[in-house]
Amino acid sequence: MPAGGRVRVIAEGAIGRAARSGRVIGEVTIGLVRLGRAIPLGRLSTYRIIRRDGLTVSALVSIAAVKNPTGIALIDDDGPVSYAELDRLADARAYELAPNARYAVAQPNHRSFVIAICAALRVRADVVLLDPTVPGRLPFTALKGSRPRKGPGRVVLQTSGSTGLAKEVERGDVRLGQAVPVASLVRWVPLKPGTSMVVTPPLWHGFGLGFFALGLAFGMPVVLGRRFDAVRVAAYLKENPGSVLVGVPPVLARVERAGGAAEVAAVVSGAGLLHPSVAARLTASYGPVLYNLYGSSEEGWSTIARPADLEAAPGTIGRPAAGVRVAVLADDGRSLPPYEVGHLCVSSRLEFEQYSGGGRRPRLGGLADSGDLGHRDEAGRFFVDGRKDDMVVTGGENVFLTEVEDVLLRHPAVAEARVDGVPDEEFGARLEASVVLRAAATADEVIAFARERLARAKVPRRVTFVESLPTTSTGKPGRRVT
Numbered sequence: 001m002p003a004g005g006r007v008r009v010i011a012e013g014a015i016g017r018a019a020r021s022g023r024v025i026g027e028v029t030i031g032l033v034r035l036g037r038a039i040p041l042g043r044l045s046t047y048r049i050i051r052r053d054g055l056t057v058s059a060l061v062s063i064a065a066v067k068n069p070t071g072i073a074l075i076d077d078d079g080p081v082s083y084a085e086l087d088r089l090a091d092a093r094a095y096e097l098a099p100n101a102r103y104a105v106a107q108p109n110h111r112s113f114v115i116a117i118c119a120a121l122r123v124r125a126d127v128v129l130l131d132p133t134v135p136g137r138l139p140f141t142a143l144k145g146s147r148p149r150k151g152p153g154r155v156v157l158q159t160s161g162s163t164g165l166a167k168e169v170e171r172g173d174v175r176l177g178q179a180v181p182v183a184s185l186v187r188w189v190p191l192k193p194g195t196s197m198v199v200t201p202p203l204w205h206g207f208g209l210g211f212f213a214l215g216l217a218f219g220m221p222v223v224l225g226r227r228f229d230a231v232r233v234a235a236y237l238k239e240n241p242g243s244v245l246v247g248v249p250p251v252l253a254r255v256e257r258a259g260g261a262a263e264v265a266a267v268v269s270g271a272g273l274l275h276p277s278v279a280a281r282l283t284a285s286y287g288p289v290l291y292n293l294y295g296s297s298e299e300g301w302s303t304i305a306r307p308a309d310l311e312a313a314p315g316t317i318g319r320p321a322a323g324v325r326v327a328v329l330a331d332d333g334r335s336l337p338p339y340e341v342g343h344l345c346v347s348s349r350l351e352f353e354q355y356s357g358g359g360r361r362p363r364l365g366g367l368a369d370s371g372d373l374g375h376r377d378e379a380g381r382f383f384v385d386g387r388k389d390d391m392v393v394t395g396g397e398n399v400f401l402t403e404v405e406d407v408l409l410r411h412p413a414v415a416e417a418r419v420d421g422v423p424d425e426e427f428g429a430r431l432e433a434s435v436v437l438r439a440a441a442t443a444d445e446v447i448a449f450a451r452e453r454l455a456r457a458k459v460p461r462r463v464t465f466v467e468s469l470p471t472t473s474t475g476k477p478g479r480r481v482t
Contacts, residue, residue: 054152234259
């Protein structure tokens with residue numbers, strides 16, 4: 001099959017060998033043939049485990065199985081599973097896989113995802129993580145590239161594609177120097193053994209997989225669900241005080257709206273823009289325990305805003321993590337002064353190896369261009385003003401749609417808001433808002449509220465009330481129509 005062809009997923013949720021034919025073979029439907037042997041674990045030392053798997057999710061599972069075999073690794077829709085059992089299941093699956101191959105995993109948040117990725121990494125295979133919600137057919141190019149290798153396998157992540165097509169980001173095992181940015185995170189966010197961590201982002205996305213790995217590293221039972229259910233998550237937080245909640249901002253907002261106040265150790269927001277008004281609501285319900293992370297599948301975690309940062313400057317993405325350089329640059333690569341909007345550019349030790357098809361992110365001033373526009377304040381805190389795709393020109397004025405959304409979210413009756421730039425013959429574009437209400441309100445009232453707080457060009461011309469807003473499979477707002 002030539003590159004650019006299509007491949008059908010035979011069984012959603014299973015790991016399959018991506019052979020030269022490009023097939024994804026599901027063990028649930030037809031069974032896996034024993035194609036190779038994994039390296040038996042036994043009671044390997046930490047050193048031998050890392051030498052085998054690299055510093056990966058697979059290694060973390062094996063190490064935890066040796067040090068705390070009866071501890072709970074995760075809790076999913078089928079109940080709890082221990083580290084030892086998870087490790088045993090991964091070993092059993094690995095015996096069925098060929099070494100140095102390339103495998104695809106298309107699975108929602110469930111133990112079978114973890115078993116599949118660990119099994120593949122134990123035979124030094126590359127693993128392509130795919131969105132299981134993609135219907136029917138998947139690009140063959142995601143499954144190409146099998147080749148012998150001497151070192152540990154790589155994990156190929158999909159970017160979320162919220163403003164365009166998803167790209168495949170290749171990542172190898174984490175080397176010691178690359179762990180420096182993560183050290184900032186674990187230093188500031190209260191992660192404690194035995195405390196449960198509710199991970200709502202999909203594990204096939206870097207945000208979800210990264211925090212699942214942290215949960216393993218800290219001996220924290222990770223709570224997963226095939227489908228996000230705000231009511232169930234809110235109930236779990238009330239029944240299990242002291243938990244850590246991880247999610248994209250819209251998901252966190254829905255959990256708060258479903259359950260209200262709860263005693264949590266930390267609420268971690270990431271992989272999307274945290275509106276100041278949403279940050280205020282989360283803090284009001286959960287207390288000063290909100291952390292806002294900024295990063296990408298390509299660069300990993302870049303900045304961290306702690307509760308004190310968000311109290312002083314709601315909506316900030318905080319300051320750079322250790323080992324990370326962040327700058328706001330002009331089109332010509334010049335560094336811009338505080339409060340001037342420019343390109344948010346990053347240099348990180350966690351920067352990815354390459355896209356699967358080759359190439360890297362565009363660079364500006366020697367740094368990777370994130371695709372976001374932002375600014376910094378005099379205290380060194382950074383802010384995202386919006387993606388380049390989120391800025392429209394209406395009546396000759398540049399308008400960040402996220403700024404308009406944040407004002408709408410301040411209205412006491414508005415739970416969620418999305419603003420789109422719609423083509424307009426007279427103004428170039430006009431603004432239209434879709435709103436989910438938490439209390440009764442009229443469109444005229446919402447527009448009047450915005451008019452009192454925004455310049456004329458930024459006021460939506462139309463407000464439509466909807467039951468829910470469209471999102472990507474990661475929970476972020478879907479792509480805007482311009």
